[in-house]
Amino acid sequence: MSANAIASANTSASPSGPRVAIMTDETGWHTSRLKRALRERGAQGRCVDLADCRIDTTWAAHGLVIPGYGRGLPDAVIVRGIAGGTFEQVTVRLGILHALRELGVPVYNDARAIERSVDKSMTSFLLHRAGIPTPPAWAGESVPHARRIVMREAAAGREVVLKPLFGSQGKGLVRLGGGESGCAALPALRAYGGLAYMQRFVAPVSTPGFDWRVLVVGGKAVTAMRRVSEHWVHNVAQGGRCETQPLTPELAQLAERASAALGLDYAGIDLVPCGATDGGAQVIEVNGVAAWRGLQSVTSFDIAGCIVDDLLTRRLGYVYTPREAVA
Template identity: 70%
Template sequence: MSGALRIAIMTDETGWHTSRLKKAFRARGAEARCVDLADCRIDTTWAPHGLAIPGFGHALPDAVFVRGIAGGTFEQVTMRLGILHALRECGVPVYNDARAIERSVDKSMTSLLLHRHGVPTPATWAGESAAFAQRVLMREAAAGRKVVMKPLFGSQGKGLRRLGANARGRLAPLPSLRAFSEVAYLQRYVEGGQPGFDWRVLVVGGRAVAAMRRVGGQGWIHNFAQGAACEPALLTDALAATAIRATEALGLDYAGVDLIPAHDDPASPLVLEVNGVAAWRGLQSVTKLDIAAALVDDLLDRKLADSRAPVALASGDAPR
């Protein structure tokens, strides 16, 4: 495919999502190749960029779509994110880039940025002190509230614990932080209706493009991966606006935003999480929108196009 755009899909596993993305890139005349970040390397003898990306020889991709970053040691994950940082420094558009992914993967930073940007989200506490976390739990329980304890890094509803007084008013002690990598991330629990549900809204290029309700699942956890049923949802102005603001707060090109109705105002959604490497198989099952095509179009028509646009000089001289 001589002269075609060459795209790297960064992923540690191939399957349904990568197949959809490759098909969408082919429809746009672009050649997409799956690359594992663990196989990339920095090599300052590798001319001309000092970056070796498998399948691209001494050249770099025209753009990068980040579909997945494998877990590993702190050093391994830092190295993989470093490759994404290096690609951006070399002028390659990265969708979503490492800075944005770092903000969304770290739930404490997500909560802080949502709070600073005035995006409605449940009260949140995070720190390394078990004593402080226990005081938060006791204070919330005394007010008749529960909290959810989550792994700082995690997805698909795994490892969540709901804490608070039981029906007899007894408060169980805070779980050991050892299972949470010695970090306590606590979020005020928002009681849902019956049956319980939350929303997932997909934001692409600053627009909310699709929404669904995730109903049921593993008790009070409504993730698709935990058995929740996906239903079409009306993309209301409130849902769309809140999801867009959350995505902008983290600087993401696209995001899956998880929201839940506020207890005192069901029409006003609260943001629970913002996913910067979002899966969309469940959402695709309830929407006619070709999500992979929408993502690919935004990457090529906005992100890549903007990176290649001429830059006007501050003095008003002609663009270069």
């Protein structure tokens, strides 16, 4: 089915503006904000679970079934969440996003970008390849090799952080090496999918410690916050406290480079202070399905509105008249 035919079918079915599918496995604060921002711009937002979508080459010429869109397709997609599942289930869910892109539907962020950011080892590789300051990282299935890395780092007075490859919200992080008692033992890797992804630990520069979260939308850093915690893990889900943070040129540039390295439409970039690098920071993680409730609590910047504006104007070419201009 041609892109023109899809566009024609969708336009005739959506006289009130673009129809945007918000892909999510749970509705709540974020999806409400996105739907409101879409509605204020004359667009329509509908929450869809990727688990309910399917490939069906008998249903329509394009071969997809997206609940709520009949035999047509949405005009654009915002990916807000992808439910976990078996390897096969997740493969097909990502395949739906790949298929939408192949059909000419803007997907924000698309499957390839999400795959890059969800896989922490690939994130480290791409950041390193782009010359972006980021802690040294290792990923492999060999337990003896992982132990040798920990021992080598410990002998140099350093520590490493063992992380779940697909983890989020600071869960499952373990510090290894260093300390007066010698090298901490590498835990069983079964809980980590049989793989050791490790990143060199960056010691805090203050007490309590902190890191930065910078939000990048459409290639431009738009707002930031500081996450402060007595614990070495600063995620809000682990008790970190959100504080206002001016968006300095140094933080903005690093965050924008990190987002570009992974090809993301929007991203939450996590950085830690480090006086040994240009700009005084290193990128430790890149979030391709970034939450922003904590960030929104310490800034007046309209995050959902910015995301929707970028999708509609840059990716979809949609021109709308703001309500205040109409009034």
